[in-house]
Amino acid sequence: xxxxxxxxxxxxxxxxxxxxxxxxxxxxxxxxxxxxxxxxxxxxxxxxxxxxxxxxxxxxxxxxxxxxxxxxxxxxxxxxxxxxxxxxxxxxxxxxxxxxxxxxxxxxxxxxxxxxxxxxxxxxxxxxxxxxxxxxxxxxxxxxxxxxxxxxxxxxxxxxxxxxxxxxxxxxxxxxxxxxxxxxxxxxxxxxxxxxxxxxxxxxxxxxxxxxxxxxxxxxxxxxxxxxxxxxxxxxxxxxxxxxxxxxxxxxxxxxxxxxxxxxxxxxxxxxxxxxxxxxxxxxxxxxxxxxxxxxxxxxxxxxxxxxxxxxxxxxxxxxxxxxxxxxxxxxxxxxxxxxxxxxxxxxxxxxxxxxxxxxxxxxxxxxxxxxxxxxxxxxxxxxxxxxxxxxxxxxxxxx
Numbered sequence: 001x002x003x004x005x006x007x008x009x010x011x012x013x014x015x016x017x018x019x020x021x022x023x024x025x026x027x028x029x030x031x032x033x034x035x036x037x038x039x040x041x042x043x044x045x046x047x048x049x050x051x052x053x054x055x056x057x058x059x060x061x062x063x064x065x066x067x068x069x070x071x072x073x074x075x076x077x078x079x080x081x082x083x084x085x086x087x088x089x090x091x092x093x094x095x096x097x098x099x100x101x102x103x104x105x106x107x108x109x110x111x112x113x114x115x116x117x118x119x120x121x122x123x124x125x126x127x128x129x130x131x132x133x134x135x136x137x138x139x140x141x142x143x144x145x146x147x148x149x150x151x152x153x154x155x156x157x158x159x160x161x162x163x164x165x166x167x168x169x170x171x172x173x174x175x176x177x178x179x180x181x182x183x184x185x186x187x188x189x190x191x192x193x194x195x196x197x198x199x200x201x202x203x204x205x206x207x208x209x210x211x212x213x214x215x216x217x218x219x220x221x222x223x224x225x226x227x228x229x230x231x232x233x234x235x236x237x238x239x240x241x242x243x244x245x246x247x248x249x250x251x252x253x254x255x256x257x258x259x260x261x262x263x264x265x266x267x268x269x270x271x272x273x274x275x276x277x278x279x280x281x282x283x284x285x286x287x288x289x290x291x292x293x294x295x296x297x298x299x300x301x302x303x304x305x306x307x308x309x310x311x312x313x314x315x316x317x318x319x320x321x322x323x324x325x326x327x328x329x330x331x332x333x334x335x336x337x338x339x340x341x342x343x344x345x346x347x348x349x350x351x352x353x354x355x356x357x358x359x360x361x362x363x364x365x366x367x368x369x370x371x372x373x374x375x376x377x378x379x380x381x382x383x384x385x386x387x388x389x390x391x392x393x394x395x396x397x398x399x400x
Contacts (some may be wrong), residue, residue: 012048013391014391016387017036017387020081020203022034022038024107030079031076034048041247046077055395057082084105087103087110089102089135089151089190090376092378095119096119097116098115098117098131098134099113100114100135100137101138102139109224110142110143111142112138113135113141114134131154132188149190150192150386150395151193151383153195154186155195155201157172157197158175158176158196160238161242166242180192180194184239190224190359195378196245196312199236199238200375201219201378202219202230203377203381204220204379205217208369208376209334209373210332215228219323221373223264223266223339224245226284226320227245228245228246229245230244230328237374255316262346265313265316267292270290270309273308274287279304280298280303281301282298292342293341310349317335321350321364322356326357335365336369340369340370372378376392
């Protein structure tokens with residue numbers, strides 16, 4: 001049962017998590033710096049550092065004065081994070097592809113594997129086995145062992161409530177209701193945190209992307225299908241059943257009508273244009289071979305067909321962002337996913353049209369994280385769990 005009162009054990013756990021979070025983004029730190037960053041008293045800061053050192057989370061460095069340096073009294077004690085004390089896994093589990101990232105305790109990627117699979121008639125157990133195979137390949141590339149994994153966070157293309165349960169009220173969402181947490185716990189002993197992929201995109205972009213420092217932000221995954229993660233007041237919003245941020249209502253929005261994303265529509269609209277007589281540099285490709293990046297590149301060279309597609313896209317995304325801004329009033333909306341690498345050209349026309357669709361237009365940006373935005377968020381989610389539960393986790397020791 002979770003602790004709900006400020007017991008000594010809870011205070012120790014919170015203090016340890018705060019110290020580890022600070023040390024994740026720092027190099028060498030002193031007790032005074034720990035106090036300033038966390039608000040802990042000197043006695044508590046020293047006690048927490050001693051505890052974390054004893055458990056193997058941090059190391060104490062030798063205090064050596066530079067030649068000729070004079071310092072009165074004892075030199076300050078210095079500590080650093082033992083970033084290879086364990087690892088976390090960040091997973092992006094899509095409809096037909098799985099990507100797994102291995103990260104150290106500083107959030108640095110040390111291994112990665114991404115593999116597609118055939119979705120035809122695949123069972124839940126086969127899907128779980130494939131995810132495990134990709135995870136083991138990523139661990140192998142990092143030179144890490146399964147027992148070194150402290151936590152796993154996995155993003156899926158379905159709503160997940162705050163308890164980690166999948167909302168499987170639609171057939172597509174049901175494809176991800178495979179009891180992954182129990183399966184990987186039994187197979188590898190791992191603690192698995194399940195989350196919606198757009199929610200993790202919001203978490204990742206606010207950590208290392210365009211939304212860094214923003215407390216009210218919506219991140220829209222916009223490549224194949226549109227989905228959004230919402231951060232309000234600095235906290236991720238789930239809703240009662242995990243479907244906060246779902247964009248199915250776009251079916252009812254004039255000028256939108258569905259949840260297809262930028263990459264999907266660029267392909268579709270290009271194929272439709274090439275079925276007619278219009279001249280276009282896109283004709284150097286077969287209609288079924290045109291991808292979104294081809295359309296963006298052709299538009300940059302002045303191709304009329306591609307420019308018209310981008311104009312339609314900007315209008316459509318302005319309507320999407322306008323509805324989001326009207327309902328949620330974020331300070332920033334970020335376009336994320338693989339398409340973000342090209343979508344910067346849409347920012348100006350989207351922003352120009354936003355006032356036609358909302359009285360509260362937000363700033364609009366594209367995520368610099370590209371198709372890694374979900375795994376970045378998954379890594380952050382796993383690190384947050386590890387730091388919050390550091391006193392309950394046993395670090396695996398390397399064989400002597």
